[in-house]
Amino acid sequence: MMLNGISVLLIDDEAPFVRSLSYALRQQGMQVTGVHDCQSALDALPTAHPDIALVDLRMPGIDGMGTMERLRAHSPDLPMIMISAHGDTRMAVQAVKAGAADYLTKPFELDELLHCISGTLDRDRLHSEVSYHRQRAISETGLIGDSARMGQLRETVARVAASSTARVLLFGESGTGKALVARALHTQSSRRDQAFVEVNCAALPEQLIEAELFGAERGAYTGAHQKRTGLVTLADGGTLFLDEIGELPLPLQAKLLHFLENGTYRTVGGTKTLQADVRVVAATNRDLAKAVSAGGFREDLFYRLNVIQIPVPPLRERDDDVILLAEHFAAHYAAQEGVSAIRLPDPVKDILRSHPWPGNVRELKNLIERLTILLPGRDVSVDDLPGDVQDALPVSDSPASDGIADQLERAERQLLLDALNQNGGHKARAAEHLGISRHALKRRLQRLGL
Numbered sequence: 001m002m003l004n005g006i007s008v009l010l011i012d013d014e015a016p017f018v019r020s021l022s023y024a025l026r027q028q029g030m031q032v033t034g035v036h037d038c039q040s041a042l043d044a045l046p047t048a049h050p051d052i053a054l055v056d057l058r059m060p061g062i063d064g065m066g067t068m069e070r071l072r073a074h075s076p077d078l079p080m081i082m083i084s085a086h087g088d089t090r091m092a093v094q095a096v097k098a099g100a101a102d103y104l105t106k107p108f109e110l111d112e113l114l115h116c117i118s119g120t121l122d123r124d125r126l127h128s129e130v131s132y133h134r135q136r137a138i139s140e141t142g143l144i145g146d147s148a149r150m151g152q153l154r155e156t157v158a159r160v161a162a163s164s165t166a167r168v169l170l171f172g173e174s175g176t177g178k179a180l181v182a183r184a185l186h187t188q189s190s191r192r193d194q195a196f197v198e199v200n201c202a203a204l205p206e207q208l209i210e211a212e213l214f215g216a217e218r219g220a221y222t223g224a225h226q227k228r229t230g231l232v233t234l235a236d237g238g239t240l241f242l243d244e245i246g247e248l249p250l251p252l253q254a255k256l257l258h259f260l261e262n263g264t265y266r267t268v269g270g271t272k273t274l275q276a277d278v279r280v281v282a283a284t285n286r287d288l289a290k291a292v293s294a295g296g297f298r299e300d301l302f303y304r305l306n307v308i309q310i311p312v313p314p315l316r317e318r319d320d321d322v323i324l325l326a327e328h329f330a331a332h333y334a335a336q337e338g339v340s341a342i343r344l345p346d347p348v349k350d351i352l353r354s355h356p357w358p359g360n361v362r363e364l365k366n367l368i369e370r371l372t373i374l375l376p377g378r379d380v381s382v383d384d385l386p387g388d389v390q391d392a393l394p395v396s397d398s399p400a401s402d403g404i405a406d407q408l409e410r411a412e413r414q415l416l417l418d419a420l421n422q423n424g425g426h427k428a429r430a431a432e433h434l435g436i437s438r439h440a441l442k443r444r445l446q447r448l449g450l
C-alpha cells in the first residue's frame, strides 16, 4: 500500500508529539492535519478529507473514546487508530471493540505506525469508494445554469421535492449533475434535516454492497471485523440516493425491491427484521427500459423506482451555461488553490461552446481545475486545451495540418494533462500513473511549457 498522498488527521493534546509526528509523516509524503482536541478535529473534517485518523486516548475534556464517537457520527467510514499511553492497554482494547481499527502504545517506532496505517487502509480500500461518494455529496450543493433546460429542471425539482415520499428516477448522461439534483431534491423537501446518503451501486462487489446498504453483523463475511451500520439505517428519516442503479447486481435488486415494498430489511448475518423510512432517489446513465427487456434489470423494481422520471440534460443542450459554469469553476478553483483565476478569452469561449462535452459538467470542471493549476492567473490559449476539445474549432479556423513532431507533442501534452487530471493535479501520483519518475514528469511539463 502506497502511503504517499494519504491524508492523516492526528488528534493529540501534546503539542510536541503532534509536531514531531506530523513532521515524520510528512517526510513520508503524507498530508497531515494535526489538532489538539475533539472540536478542532471535527472542524478540520470538511477541509482535510482524512483517509485515516490517529486519536490519542487520553485527552482532557472529550477523551479519545468520545472523539471517536463524534468523528464516526460525521464520517462513518473514517478508519481510526487509537494511540494509548503505557498502562492504558485495557482502554485501547475497549476502543477497538467499539470500532477503532487498531491501536498503538506510546512510545512506538515510526515503522510500526506506518505498518499499522497501511494495514488498516488496505482493509478499508473497498469501502473508501463509498466514503468518497459521501464526501462529495456533503461538499457540493447548488445547481448553476440559467438556460431554459436548467430552468425547467429547477421547477421540476421544486415540485417533486414537495412530496417527500414519491420515488424519483433521474436519468441522463454521466457527469450531468444527477447527484446534485438528488441532493437538491433532499434539501428542498421536508426531510432536509435528516441524512442524505449517497451510494454508488457500481463501486462495490455484490457482497459488500449488500453489507454497505443494509449493514452486517460482526463476522458475517470474510473481512467483517466489526459490525457495520447499513446506509439504509443511516438514511432513516432522510433520503437514500442510489447512483448507477442500473449496475446493481440482480440478487440485490430483489432485496432492494423487498425493502421498497415493505420498508423492512435484514442485516447480512442478522436475524431481526428492521425498519427504515427513507425516500429513494435513483439515478442511471443507462437506458433502464432496455436493460429490463435484455433481462439485466428487474421489471418490477423498475416500476417501483420509476414513479417520477426527471431527465437531466447534457451540457451541450444548455446554451451558454457552459461559459457560466466555466467561470464559476475558475473562481472556485482559484479560491481553493489560493491563486488568481484563469482568464478565458473569446476564441477559447467559442471552442468551449462548440465542444460536445461527452463527459458533461464533470469534464468541464476537471478541465478548469487542471488549467487553474497549470496556468494560474493567466489567459488560457487555444493550445492549452486538450486535443479533443480543440477539435471543436470550426473547420475554417483550424490551423494548417501539423507535421509529425507537432502531432507527437500534442499527444504527449494530452497524455500528461489526462494523467494530471485523473490524479486531481497531484504530480507524484500522475507520474506513477504514467510509469515515469516525478523528475521526468516535471521536465516534460516544463518542455511543453505547461
Ligand SMILES: Nc1ncnc2c1ncn2[C@@H]1O[C@H](COP(=O)(O)OP(=O)(O)OP(=O)(O)O)[C@@H](O)[C@H]1O
Pocket: 140, 142, 143, 144, 145, 172, 173, 174, 175, 176, 177, 178, 179, 180, 181, 243, 244, 283, 284, 285, 325, 361, 362, 365
Ligand atoms: N449545474 C451544475 N452546477 C454546478 N456544478 C455542477 C452542475 N452539474 C454538475 N456539477 C458538478 O459536476 C460534477 C459531476 O456532477 P454529478 O456527480 O452530479 O454528475 P452525475 O450525473 O451524478 O454523474 P455520474 O452519472 O457519472 O455519477 C460534480 O462535481 C458536480 O458538482
